[in-house]
Amino acid sequence: RLGSEVTVIEAMENFLFMADKQIARDVLKEFSNQGLNIKLGCNLTDAKSTAKKVNVTYQSSEGEQKDSFDKLIVAVGRRPNSEDIIGSELGIEIDEKGFIKVDDFCQTSVKTIWAVGDVVRGPMLAHKGSEEGIMVAERIAGKKAQMEYELVPSVIYTHPEVAWVGKNEQELKEEGIDYKSGSFPFAASGRALAADDAVGFVKVLADKANDTILGVHAFGPAAAEIVQQGVIAMEFGSSAEDLGMTIFSHPTVSEALHEAAMSVNNQAIHIGNKRK
Incomplete structure (x- = not known):
């Protein structure tokens, strides 16, 4: 471009x-x-x-x-930089890939030493490491903080953006979880059309039995911001119906999430619904 x-x-x-x-x-x-x-x-x-x-x-x-x-950018992944930062006499466990072994609260095998961020398990993302640091500080202070690792959002900062949180369809199929899905294209969003940025869509996946949201995926304008709304909904155990009954400002690209959530239960307004 x-x-x-x-x-x-x-x-x-x-x-x-x-x-x-x-x-x-x-x-x-x-x-x-x-x-x-x-x-x-x-x-x-x-x-x-x-x-x-x-x-x-x-x-x-x-x-x-x-x-x-003219130029070559090498982007083949990352690995933990854990060499020569911990004395072997401490006995802190490090796995074969170089990750420092920690429990669910980032505590190492030495109870007074904690590790967070890219040197421990989980996605190598700044927001994940930052939240781990907050959790550790809270727990050292005697509070009961914890992280929900299933709800760490991922974003690819291209144009259009790509973002998601939770499970995708192939993961749900592999885990044998019955689900239902709904999606909404930005081509049907008035705000996206007005901004001449209407590529992509939003998808919501929900549990087929109880309608709990299992994943939110977006490709298009403000995808990261839209998925962040999905993160908040999932943090509180919301259903697709809960999102569908929430008032969204008009016109906004966030309405695509609203319509996708309604589409899960064949209740979308601005696109056709799946035949039952």
């Missing part, structure tokens, strides 16, 4: 494998439409810098490939 030709070399066969499959499919389509050249199932094997270029070699299903770029 800013004039650069961008190629993404991805080792995984599936794009955004950690996201909801429907979201991932639509994100791939949109990014490809924006001009990103996304190569899946490719393994980078070599990269050499010259005075003006970076020459890379990678393996694809068609064999060895070579290409040349």
Whole structure:
């Protein structure tokens, strides 16, 4: 969008494998439409810098490939930086991947030492580490704070944004949980259309038996802000009906969450509902 030709070399066969499959499919389509050249199932094997270029070699299903770029950004994941920060005499346990072992409250095997953030289990996200730090401080002060790790939101800060919290459809299927889903496209949102930013949709997943919200997924304008509303609802054990009966300001893109929640129970107003 800013004039650069961008190629993404991805080792995984599936794009955004950690996201909801429907979201991932639509994100791939949109990014490809924006001009990103996304190569899946490719393994980078070599990269050499010259005075003006970076020459890379990678393996694809068609064999060895070579290409040349002005800049190369390497983003292959992270690992905990736990080496040489803890004396072995303390006896604090560290697993084979370098994560410091902690309990549900971030306490190590030495009861007076705690660990939070990227050096312990869970998603390597700033907001997760920050909240862990608050929880630890509260518990040291004698309070009963705890974290709900199932409700740590994830955000991909692209344009449009991608965000989610809770379970996605494939996870619910693998766990044998009966669920129902509802979605609402931003193409039916007056605010999104007025802003000329109507790509994507919001999806809400709920327990089929009791309507409890199990996951909220969004791709589009203000996706992170919309999912944050879902986090609050899920923190209080809300049902899709609860969200559907909540008053949302009009016009706002957040109304997409409102309509998606109503769609779970075939009660959406501004789109057609599924036939029973």
